[in-house]
Amino acid sequence: MSSQDLTVLPVDELMTREPVTCAPDATIRAAAELMAERHISSVCIIDAQGFRGIVTVRDINAKVVAGGVRPDQPVAEVMTPAPLTLPPDALGLDVLHMMMERRIGHVPIVEGGRLLGIVTQTDLTRFQALSSAELVRLVAEAQDVPAMAEVTARIPGLLAQLVGAGTRHDAVTRLITDIADTVTRRLLTMAEDELGAPPVPYLWLACGSQGRREQTGVSDQDNCLILSDDVAEGDMVYFARLAQIVSDGLHACGYVYCPGDMMATNPRWCQPLRVWRGYFEGWIAKPNPEAQMLASVMFDLRPIGGDEALFGDLQTDTLAKAARNSIFVAHMVANSLKHAPPLGLFNRLPRTPLDLKHTGVVPVVDLGRVYALQGQVTAVNTRARLEAALDSGALSSSGGADLMDAYDMIATTRLRRQARQIRAGEAPDNTLPSGALSGFERSHLRDAFVVVKTMQSALGTGKGALG
Known part of the structure; x- marks a missing residue:
């Protein structure tokens, strides 16, 4: 395995050094201003004794915006004290596991009470982008097909790492x-x-x-x-x-x-x-x-x-x-409705394996293609097509936002399934076994399919712009 593989990369090669910090008695407003000024999502809290905690955008949203804590209070009031940390000799795999298990997006790197750096989900994404760039470089320099x-x-492996990050x-x-x-x-x-x-x-x-x-x-x-x-x-x-x-x-x-x-x-x-x-x-x-x-x-x-x-x-x-030919557009609309989400009576998900490509992603791809045709949008990426349809009014703000969220849910579920297969040494496919999701995940996936079905119905009745 390459030393540049994230799973074996030492965390001190991955972390952001000299993270932005403030004292525990700084105001919440000052910490928020720091984050806004530096375009970051967290600030580490230190004092003369060393590392004390971390405050994130999520903390401020939950405790100040929604929770009522005054922004002129000390940041210590809303920080996470003594958060989970890792030492500088930890591996990227340790960061991934901690983030996934504890559902956190920031891991301070601390040794002997001293803050050395921080690893965020942005750092992981940046590293993976560099890894894909390395593969691009190697392909561009390859002298033959083998x-x-x-x-x-x-x-x-790159796909699994990107999804894991x-x-x-x-x-x-x-x-x-x-x-x-x-x-x-x-x-x-x-x-x-x-x-x-x-x-x-x-x-x-x-x-x-x-x-x-x-x-x-x-x-x-x-x-x-x-x-x-x-x-x-x-x-x-x-x-x-x-x-x-x-x-x-x-x-x-x-x-x-x-x-x-x-x-x-x-x-x-x-x-x-x-x-x-x-x-x-x-x-x-x-x-x-x-x-x-x-x-x-x-x-x-x-x-x-x-x-x-x-x-x-x-x-x-x-x-x-094509856009001027109403008969052609009508046929394209009808063709886009041939791939239906896997919903049964009362919009229930079946207890059989799901095809996350043909009954999951493809229905949204088809919808995006029709919206692009109607709006003469040159973009071919599905998400870009949906965004263009939102901007042009071909999709209402509410219906379009729901469809984007549904697409993100379905496409993400598909990639996570493939990543799990890859980690297990299996060839990835598009099939999701009925027992592969928790009840919570299954409920959200069903909701996503209902949104797609609703948008298909709206398009089929000529009400696609109504969402």
Whole structure:
């Protein structure tokens, strides 16, 4: 195991040194002003005898804002005295375990009564971001596919560590996807090194979870190629070989071939720009079931490598034409309602395993795609689409906020399940056994599914903006 693995990293390499402090007799207001000025969430309390306690934003909210303690009182009135601490020779794993077990976000590092530093959830997230950057660097420097595969084999461990550190689900999937993007671009470079310069400009795009920047521990590949309209028939051999090299490399690195053949190796998805324009125009004009499915996939396209100018006008023109076609929008709405949350009679959760992808995350992904289509939003990330719908009024503030919270709950539950599987040495999947949640967690997950079901009903009846 690498010395840079968080679980074995000495805490003195992880902590923030010289944390912000104040005396026990400083006022609560002074401590709050310190936190606001330094953009931090805690202040450590020390006096001549050493470390005395800690006060956090949560303490002030609970005891001052909600509890009625006057802000001119000494901070000692609201601090946590003698909080849980760790010595400087502890490991990152000790911090993780303490935070998870005791449900705390700040761990002072103390030795002999002297405050040496502090580790916060922000510190853990920052370290993990640096760890993902290290994987990106190693991929970018890899000289062959086996070397890249050795790096991508570390992604499950990174996912488990990020989840264990309490990192937001959308930040986890963004970091994981950044690595896949780097792998793809490195493979494109390798392909060009082998084949020579491309005969005409091209653009490699990802769709699916990579396109949305929502990759987890379970991801196949979904991609395509848009070629310049200057491409000649004889040039297609070059791009067929390029697509095969990249697709094979992705598969070797753990991004398995798409079972639906939605890949650039399929000649249908390796075409000049004019053909792609014809695809989208045809899907919009005649929204049959296949057209709806393909449009749903292709509305999640995101450029990865090549000439991005090949996509800009195509995306904006397609969104404008699609949004103006009420019949197409209606079909897309109907298509988005095919994935239903797993709720039975009286909105009860079944006692059978839950598919957290197809009946959990996908229904919200589908809703986000429709909101983006209606508002002509170019973002492909689901959370970004929901935020844009809130900003534009396509979602009401109450309904949109509930849907965002529901999505966060479902997506986080999915990642936590995968992280537990990875720590147990199992291959991660999207299935949640019926007994894997506490009664409390199960109740909250059910509430999240009810929100999604409600928003689907509102969209299906044309009341989506009402929330």
